[in-house]
Amino acid sequence: MQDRPAYLRRYTLRIDGFVSLQAPLSGGEALTKPLRFQGDRLMLNYSTSAAGSVRVEIRDAGGQALPGVALEDCAELYGDSLEQAVLWKSGTSLGALAGKPVRLRLELRDADLFSLRFAPR
Numbered sequence: 001m002q003d004r005p006a007y008l009r010r011y012t013l014r015i016d017g018f019v020s021l022q023a024p025l026s027g028g029e030a031l032t033k034p035l036r037f038q039g040d041r042l043m044l045n046y047s048t049s050a051a052g053s054v055r056v057e058i059r060d061a062g063g064q065a066l067p068g069v070a071l072e073d074c075a076e077l078y079g080d081s082l083e084q085a086v087l088w089k090s091g092t093s094l095g096a097l098a099g100k101p102v103r104l105r106l107e108l109r110d111a112d113l114f115s116l117r118f119a120p121r
Helices: none
Strands: 021-023 029-032 041-060 080-085 100-119
Touching: 021 029
Parallel strands: none
Antiparallel strands: 021 100, 029 100, 041 080, 041 100
């Protein structure tokens, strides 16, 4: 019997990472359908390159950016996180918007967004 080399391969799958919303360095955007949520923080599972980022804007059901949670108010998220709260200049609390129809505008640059969820504080 001939000696055959043996190979051991290990694969890992990121939590909630089977599929992602992905954008190149030049950037990309996505706009959700109107949704209602419970909770008061928006949590993201994302990964960016060193030059990439993720930002989120919250709009009313008609598509107008809401004051305090517009794209320019959102702190850029970069790096790699399974659960990171989105931070706007007004903070992270979205409790006043809970139960109301809103749309999320997601801006990505060289990034993958694997999942999002609204969570209680």
